[in-house]
């Protein structure tokens with residue numbers, strides 16, 4: 001049976017890359033991944049991106065990036081699924097490799113956000129919501145998260161400070177990630193006092209928009225391929241994408257991420273792993289309430305109790321369910337459509353045991369998951385050493 | 386400027402016209418191709434009463450293009466008395482007086498200006514059924530008495 005292995009990874013630091021364009025960012029991530037994998041020309045290129053049209057006036061990024069990276073002639077395509085674009089691109093590459101049509105692929109997640117600012121950037125990000133029935137009312141992604149958080153706190157009798165643990169953990173873990181945007185310590189007591197973005201979501205609750213690119217080289221093989229980089233290939237043993245309503249008002253259960261539930265179940269079943277087997281969970285923490293709902297809907301906490309894991313310190317590197325081990329979106333930074341590939345790359349670092357001060361001891365199985373919009377597209381993968 | 390885009394939503398924006406499923410009688414807003422409850426394709430137009438309760442809310446401080454002048458403004462998820470949730474701005478109320486469970490009703494107001502010299506887009510917002518300033522005034526009068 002054909003398996004899919006990750007044999008090379010590359011990334012740019014996440015941050016404000018004023019001097020670097022979209023295509024250059026992509027190449028800066030792809031080049032080291034090719035070197036690691038000893039590959040020059042893949043059978044196909046998959047680009048995960050959310051905002052290149054709105055922010056850079058550039059669509060058609062599959063061909064653009066292929067040409068810039070010396071892959072002219074290659075099959076190339078861009079996958080758009082909001083902030084889940086990276087994870088859905090990984091899924092498309094996985095399917096192509098599994099089918100036997102291609103033997104090697106490069107997947108790059110790239111986002112150039114800082115060429116717009118203020119209301120224009122907020123509008124661009126809001127394009128992942130329902131344009132006619134959400135964004136037309138002035139809803140933003142942060143205020144959509146605010147609607148979820150307000151109701152979550154109401155139903156569970158919480159205050160804002162009860163959510164602080166998620167952000168404190170993300171910042172603590174980012175200290176060990178040289179590519180992270182925010183490596184400063186965050187104090188829980190400061191959390192409720194931060195400036196409001198869209199109440200009750202404040203600056204300390206939300207992940208910072210940033211530029212960044214991350215790339216993977218994938219290889220299809222029956223047995224783990226030989227590598228020259230000294231690292232064991234990491235196998236993708238579970239892969240699933242699921243969708244839900246784009247608009248929050250159309251959800252069946254308001255505080256359930258149904259696409260998280262479905263895709264997690266599917267991916268874990270494929271990989272034949274149970275919750276106790278998961279050594280780390282790279283979830284999509286662009287807002288603290290997203291992290292809480294992901295933990296609940298993925299089955300790591302009872303409904304309404306996800307916040308307790310953060311409050312009790314269970315999510316740290318040595319905790320029961322380590323999450324966002326290299327900073328997550330909150331502290332690594334949030335290059336929307338590239339997130340899913342950063343998560344995969346960070347999981348590979350954990351499974352290679354090269355995550356430095358953030359290393360989860362003996363990590364052998366990682367769950368990664370990226371969430372588009374407010375949960376409308378979710379890509380979940382299981383990676384194993 | 387996207388005149389046709391706003392024009393074709395007039396029925397929904399001005400009159401809160403959704404659907405009722407001919408098969409299972411599910412009330413649906415906004416309208417869609419297939420009933421979310423029974424997956425049948427048959428439905429007829431249905432005008433909602435416009436009355437409901439605040440289910441959740443968020444006050445927007447960092448606003449998108451076209452809304453900067455209105456910030457901070459509060460967006461509610463309103464649960465209509467017929468069932469569906471609607472995303473809409475709350476109006477005629479101070480941001481810090483909004484709470485979950487508040488009784489609200491639909492009104493038609495300016496939503497945004499599409500582009501610098503673009504069309505003014507009107508549509509539904511929701512306001513308190515009992516004007517909040519009135520109850521506050523009453524409270525103050527009681528306090529004085």
Ligand SMILES: [Zn+2]
Nearest residue numbers: 406409420423
């Ligand atoms: Zn029906």
